[in-house]
Amino acid sequence: MTxxxxxxxxxxxxxxxxxxxxxxxxxxxxxxSTIESQIGKSSPELRERLRSLSDSFTGAxxxxxxxxxxxxxxxxxxxxIGLDPxxxxxxxxxxxxxxxxxxxxxxxxxxxDALTIATVESGVATSAFNADIVTGSVGLRLSDEGxxxxxxxxxxxxxxxxIADEQRVIGVLFGDTAxxxxxxxxxxxxxxxxxxxxxxxxxxxxxxxxxxxxxxSALRA
Amino acid sequence: xxxxxxxxxPAPPEGLDTALFVHxxxxxxxxxxxxxxxxxxxxxxxFSSAFPRLGFDFGVAGMSGPRVLTVDELxxxxxxxxxxxxxxxxxxxxxxxxxxxxxxxxxxxxADPTAYKWVRVANKDIGEPGCKHWHxxxxxxxxxxxxxxxxxKISSGCPLAEGLRPPDAHQTPETKAPSPDYRR
Numbered sequence: 001m002t003x004x005x006x007x008x009x010x011x012x013x014x015x016x017x018x019x020x021x022x023x024x025x026x027x028x029x030x031x032x033s034t035i036e037s038q039i040g041k042s043s044p045e046l047r048e049r050l051r052s053l054s055d056s057f058t059g060a061x062x063x064x065x066x067x068x069x070x071x072x073x074x075x076x077x078x079x080x081i082g083l084d085p086x087x088x089x090x091x092x093x094x095x096x097x098x099x100x101x102x103x104x105x106x107x108x109x110x111x112x113d114a115l116t117i118a119t120v121e122s123g124v125a126t127s128a129f130n131a132d133i134v135t136g137s138v139g140l141r142l143s144d145e146g147x148x149x150x151x152x153x154x155x156x157x158x159x160x161x162x163i164a165d166e167q168r169v170i171g172v173l174f175g176d177t178a179x180x181x182x183x184x185x186x187x188x189x190x191x192x193x194x195x196x197x198x199x200x201x202x203x204x205x206x207x208x209x210x211x212x213x214x215x216x217s218a219l220r221a
Numbered sequence: 222x223x224x225x226x227x228x229x230x231p232a233p234p235e236g237l238d239t240a241l242f243v244h245x246x247x248x249x250x251x252x253x254x255x256x257x258x259x260x261x262x263x264x265x266x267x268f269s270s271a272f273p274r275l276g277f278d279f280g281v282a283g284m285s286g287p288r289v290l291t292v293d294e295l296x297x298x299x300x301x302x303x304x305x306x307x308x309x310x311x312x313x314x315x316x317x318x319x320x321x322x323x324x325x326x327x328x329x330x331x332a333d334p335t336a337y338k339w340v341r342v343a344n345k346d347i348g349e350p351g352c353k354h355w356h357x358x359x360x361x362x363x364x365x366x367x368x369x370x371x372x373x374k375i376s377s378g379c380p381l382a383e384g385l386r387p388p389d390a391h392q393t394p395e396t397k398a399p400s401p402d403y404r405r
Contacts, residue, residue, distance in 0.1 A: 020289070021289070023247070024247070024250070024289050063269055063272045064269055066264075066265035066268050066269065067262070067265045067266060067269060072261065072262060072265060075261050075265070076254075076257065076258040076261045076262075078283075078286075079257050079258075079261055079281075079283075079298055079302070080254050080257065080290065080295075081286040081287040081288060081289070081290065082283050082284030082285055082286025082287065082288055082290050082294065082298075083283045083284075083286045083287055084280065084281060084282055084283030086279060086280045086281070087280070087283060142288070142289070157285075159288045159289065160286075160287060160288055161286070161287040161288060161289075172287065173287045175287065
């Protein structure tokens, strides 16, 4: 059996959670991993993988998805934090909706496709950030009074659950990403990409690790 | 002289190591979250059960998150979910009642097609997926109509998808089969 190169090992780093949030929502976690990757168009292998994933995802699976443990856990968490999962869909449900609506998972560049594959295969919510902009470790906290986010004209309502690095807000949980932290999906070349997986109560840690691992391996492909 | 009554308890006397009770709402919030989780699962079961029936609304308004909701807000979410579950169950019950009647109608049609001339029951009328339908029609068209030869015809299902075949991803220009020339 061929040994995997050392850099292949993906060790997701567990992010910090503000104590108030951790007490209110036990099980809320964030795992991140950073990689130097191509960020332009998807490779033919990745597009093929996306196609076969589309073929294996049927309407019957979509209907029964709400009862599956991981998608249900995200729906419940959405309710707990004041989001309506039928209006702002959970990441897996949004992808399934697009799959059923468009007849397949549309390619969104290498990074977008890697996230799609990771989310569909594991059910875990994943997102990507421009790692060159992120400072220090990443975690989840509540926004302060008058705190803003790049690309957003108005400040965030105080107490919004946000993804933040050690200096500032880089995204709203299950919402927009700060403008300068968005990975340019359509640009050619390479860039440092940070993949983040958000776990909630009911989502096992192994699923979170799997999501990060799948996204990283897809980015390497 | 009448003393004024107050509902606020007095401060505890010093030296007794007592403290005023501070109500912690975290336990209430946790309890409400548990109830919401159970209701969300029940709504998920109803969503699956309702398919392929149409006309159901499963939406429950959010609370402009993402943030930590107060007890009042969580109660509102829970109450909205409970109301929605009641509404969907009632709606589903109505559908089931109608579908039961349609199933009985199919049985009666099969037993006596002449009594149900031109009646048609589709799969969706009995809450089943697919395009199958039962149709009471005369055998041999006008002849059957004149002679009273009626039967229930069961359709064979959904029509096949039509249109151009999607291109084969593995096909290269070299391996591509020549297209037939219909002009010859």
